[in-house]
Amino acid sequence: MIDKLLESEFSFGQPEVKRLNGYDNVNYIVKTKSTQYVFKTYSYNKELLAILEAENETLLNLQKKETDIFPKPIPFTDGTFIKVLHIDGSKTICRMLSFLEGKFLGDIESTEELFSSLGTFLAEMDIKFQKFDSYVLKARQWEWDIQYVHLNKKFLNDIPDTHNRNVVNYFFQQFEENVVPVLPELRKQVIHNDANEWNVLVHNERVSGIIDFGDLAHSHLINELAIAITYACYDKEKPLDWVPIILKAYHSVLPLEEKEIKILYYLIAARLCTSVCNSAHSRKINSDNVYATVSEKSAWQMLHKWLRISPIGAENVFRKAIGLSVHKIPSTEEEIKRRHQYISPILSLSYKEPIFMNRSAFQYMYDVNGNTFLDAYNNIPHIGHSHPKVVEAGQRQMAQLNTNTRYLYDLLPTYAEKLLSKFPNTLNKVFFVNSGSAASDLAMRMAYAHTRHKKIMIMEHGYHGNTQISIDISDYKFNNPKGQGQKEYILKTQIPDTYRGKHTGQNAGKLYAEEAVKQIEDTDHPIAAFITEPVVGCGGQVPLAEEYLKEIYPVIRKQGGICISDEVQTGFGRLGDHFWGFEAQDVVPDMVIVGKPIANGHPMGAVITTDEIAESFSKGVEFFSSFGGNPVSCAIGLSVLEVIEEEKLQENAKEVGDYYKSILSELQKKYDCIGDVRGSGLFLGIEIIKGKNRETNSILAHHIKNELRDKFILISTDGPDDNVLKTKPPLCFTKENAKEVVDTIDAVLERYYQTQKMILK
Numbered sequence: 001m002i003d004k005l006l007e008s009e010f011s012f013g014q015p016e017v018k019r020l021n022g023y024d025n026v027n028y029i030v031k032t033k034s035t036q037y038v039f040k041t042y043s044y045n046k047e048l049l050a051i052l053e054a055e056n057e058t059l060l061n062l063q064k065k066e067t068d069i070f071p072k073p074i075p076f077t078d079g080t081f082i083k084v085l086h087i088d089g090s091k092t093i094c095r096m097l098s099f100l101e102g103k104f105l106g107d108i109e110s111t112e113e114l115f116s117s118l119g120t121f122l123a124e125m126d127i128k129f130q131k132f133d134s135y136v137l138k139a140r141q142w143e144w145d146i147q148y149v150h151l152n153k154k155f156l157n158d159i160p161d162t163h164n165r166n167v168v169n170y171f172f173q174q175f176e177e178n179v180v181p182v183l184p185e186l187r188k189q190v191i192h193n194d195a196n197e198w199n200v201l202v203h204n205e206r207v208s209g210i211i212d213f214g215d216l217a218h219s220h221l222i223n224e225l226a227i228a229i230t231y232a233c234y235d236k237e238k239p240l241d242w243v244p245i246i247l248k249a250y251h252s253v254l255p256l257e258e259k260e261i262k263i264l265y266y267l268i269a270a271r272l273c274t275s276v277c278n279s280a281h282s283r284k285i286n287s288d289n290v291y292a293t294v295s296e297k298s299a300w301q302m303l304h305k306w307l308r309i310s311p312i313g314a315e316n317v318f319r320k321a322i323g324l325s326v327h328k329i330p331s332t333e334e335e336i337k338r339r340h341q342y343i344s345p346i347l348s349l350s351y352k353e354p355i356f357m358n359r360s361a362f363q364y365m366y367d368v369n370g371n372t373f374l375d376a377y378n379n380i381p382h383i384g385h386s387h388p389k390v391v392e393a394g395q396r397q398m399a400q401l402n403t404n405t406r407y408l409y410d411l412l413p414t415y416a417e418k419l420l421s422k423f424p425n426t427l428n429k430v431f432f433v434n435s436g437s438a439a440s441d442l443a444m445r446m447a448y449a450h451t452r453h454k455k456i457m458i459m460e461h462g463y464h465g466n467t468q469i470s471i472d473i474s475d476y477k478f479n480n481p482k483g484q485g486q487k488e489y490i491l492k493t494q495i496p497d498t499y500r501g502k503h504t505g506q507n508a509g510k511l512y513a514e515e516a517v518k519q520i521e522d523t524d525h526p527i528a529a530f531i532t533e534p535v536v537g538c539g540g541q542v543p544l545a546e547e548y549l550k551e552i553y554p555v556i557r558k559q560g561g562i563c564i565s566d567e568v569q570t571g572f573g574r575l576g577d578h579f580w581g582f583e584a585q586d587v588v589p590d591m592v593i594v595g596k597p598i599a600n601g602h603p604m605g606a607v608i609t610t611d612e613i614a615e616s617f618s619k620g621v622e623f624f625s626s627f628g629g630n631p632v633s634c635a636i637g638l639s640v641l642e643v644i645e646e647e648k649l650q651e652n653a654k655e656v657g658d659y660y661k662s663i664l665s666e667l668q669k670k671y672d673c674i675g676d677v678r679g680s681g682l683f684l685g686i687e688i689i690k691g692k693n694r695e696t697n698s699i700l701a702h703h704i705k706n707e708l709r710d711k712f713i714l715i716s717t718d719g720p721d722d723n724v725l726k727t728k729p730p731l732c733f734t735k736e737n738a739k740e741v742v743d744t745i746d747a748v749l750e751r752y753y754q755t756q757k758m759i760l761k
Helices: 002-010 046-063 112-129 135-139 146-158 162-178 180-185 221-233 239-253 258-262 264-285 296-308 311-321 332-342 388-400 411-420 436-451 468-472 508-522 548-558 581-585 611-618 631-646 649-670 698-710 735-760
Strands: 016-020 026-031 036-043 083-087 090-098 188-191 200-203 206-210 217-220 357-361 364-367 372-375 429-433 455-459 490-493 527-532 562-566 591-594 605-609 674-680 683-688 716-718 724-727
Touching: 002 016, 002 083, 002 090, 046 090, 046 135, 112 188, 112 200, 112 206, 112 221, 112 239, 135 217, 146 162, 146 217, 146 221, 146 264, 162 180, 162 264, 162 296, 162 388, 180 258, 188 221, 217 221, 221 239, 221 258, 221 264, 221 296, 239 296, 239 311, 258 264, 258 311, 264 296, 264 311, 311 357, 311 364, 372 735, 388 631, 411 429, 411 605, 411 631, 429 436, 429 611, 436 468, 436 527, 436 562, 436 591, 436 605, 436 611, 455 508, 490 508, 508 548, 527 548, 548 562, 548 581, 631 649, 649 674, 649 683, 649 735, 683 698, 698 716, 698 724, 698 735
Parallel strands: 455 490, 455 527, 527 562, 562 591
Antiparallel strands: 016 026, 026 036, 036 090, 083 090, 188 217, 200 206, 357 364, 364 372, 429 605, 591 605, 674 683, 683 724, 716 724
C-alpha cells in the first residue's frame, strides 16, 4: 500500500519501504536507487496539521543556511510539502523528509570532545532559530514543553510506585516555587526542544546533525540546554560531572544569562519528570509501545541521583562552567555570631562545626555551600523532608481555613477518627496540642484528675519534654548536673537495660519488673501514673526488656494508677514490626503521648486515652488549646497517615531496618569498640566502648559522629555517657542509604585504628 502511494505521489520507481517505531505516529525509511528518505504519517488532526506546516516552514527556513545538518522537506509531485491522504480508510497527514547520515549520539561512547561539540552545535542551531518566528508555535501548549510541565500532573497517578510518584510531585512543587516566578524574565524563541540521544547525529566524534523536529516549541532558550543535558547525562554514573562540558561550549557561542543558570537544576528535573510521567502513561494505555518507554529506566536513575544533588551545589557547578563566581555566603562563624546576638547559646548546635542548612528533600538535607547530607538521624520529618503531600495539604488548607477549635469543621473529627483507628479500641479519645512536650504536660494533668493521686513513677534516663511538668518527670533533665533535682512526688525506677544493666538473658524483663514492683509496694502514696518510652531514647536507644511492661502495668492499675506510653519517638511505624512501641511489649496502655512525627515536623502533638479518663478530665476546669487540632494541623496529620499507608513506610522501616541492623551487627564482629547494636526498624543504637570491659567511650563516639558529618552523613550521640550512636532516619530511608552509613563508619574506624597503631609505634 505505502510503496504504491509513494510511486504515485513522488514518482518513485519500486521504492524499498521499512516501517520504523514512533512515539505517536508511523514513520517509514524509503530507499530508492539513488537515495534515502523518511516518510512520516500522522492520524489527521486540524491542530496537528498546523503544527506540521510550521515545522516544515522552520526546516525550509533552515535550508537557506545548511543543507546537510537538518532534514529537508521533500515536495510531492504537485509541489506541496504536506498532504492529507486516505490510508487504510483513515484520513492521514503525510510528508517526506530527506534522510541524514550519521550515527546516533546514543550509540557513541561519551567523551569530553563529543559533549563539547554538542554544546557548540546546539548554540549555533539556536542562533539560526532566532531569525524565525511562528504564531502557531507560540500558541502551542503541551506536555513536552518544559514551561508547561504542570500539564504532566494528570499522569502522576499512572506512576505505579507511590514513593516515585511523590518524588516527581516534589519536583513539580519545586518548579512552581523556583521557576514559575522568573519565567517572564527569561529569553524565549523557537527551539528544537528534543535534542535527545536518538535525535542527535554524530560523525567523526563530532555532532553532525539533528533530526525529528516534531517537538518544536516557542519556549525559553535555556530549555534547549536543559533537555539536551538531560538525555546526554541521564545514563551517567555521575551526571553532574558531564554538564559543565556542554554548558561551557554552548556559552562560548551563545552566552547564557545568570538568571537562566540559576534555574537550570529545576528545568533538568522537570524534563526528567515529564519523561517518566509520559512513560508511565504510555505503558498504561499501550503496554506494547516500547519506543515510548525506552528511556524510562535511565530517567528514573537520574531523577533519584538529581534528588541527592543540592540545588545550590548544582548551580555552583553551572556558574563555574560559564565563568561566573560562586555566590558568597556568610561564614559559619559569622552566622553563629549573628544567631547568638538574638538567641541564647543555651539553644545548642550539633557538631564541632555546625551546619548552615538551606533546603531538604526526603532523606537528604542541603547546606548553603551546596553540600548534600544523608540524614540518618532526623526523626521529626517522619515520612521525609519536604514531602510534597504534606506541603500540599498544608498549603491547601492554609488557603482555605485555619481557626481554633471552638468552631465546627470536618477535618477535626475526620483526622481524629483516622488517628484513633491506629490504636486498640479502648483508646478512643484524643486531645490535640502543639508538641510532644505539651502532650506530656496534659497527660499529667489528666492523670491527676482521674486518679486524685500525685505520685508519678518514671523511667531512669527518660525524657518527656521541655515544659516544667515535663522536666519534672524527665530523669534525663532533672538529674543533669545542672538540673533541678528529683521532686518528692517522683518515683524513679531502674532502666531495664539488658546490655549494660545487672539483668540479662530471657528473664531480664521479669527481674527488672520485680524490683520496680517492690518500689511501688514500698512507697507511702499510691501511683497516679507510670510513664515510659518503649525504647528509652536518651538512655541510649535502650528497648525495654521483654515482658517488662506486661509485669508492671497490672500492678500500677491495681493501686489505681494509669499506664502511659510515650510514643513521641517510637510511634507511627518507626519500629517496623509494630506501629506503636507498646505493642512490642504485648500491652495496651491507658494513655499514649505522640508528637514530632505526627505532622512531619509541623508543631503538633496529642494525648490518646480512654473514655473513662477523658470523662474524669471533663469534670474539671475547661481544657482549651488555641492551635491544638486546628484545620491546618489536622490536614497535615491526615496526610502523614495517608503517606505511611500509601508508601508502605512501616514495611519499609521493617525491611530496611532489619538489613541496617544486620550489617551493623557484622561490623560489630570486626571492631571490639562496638559493644552493642540494638533497637528495631529505623530506630537503632550503637554503643561505643573502650573494650571488653564495656567502659563507655564517648570520645570515640563523638569522633565517629563528626567524621560522618565531614563525609556528609548525619547521625548523633546520646545515652548517659553520650557514647551511643543513634540513627533514626526518615522512613523513606533505603538499604543503599543504610549500607552507605555502615560502610562509612567502617572506613572511619579503619582509619582510626591505623592512626592509633601509628601513635603507639
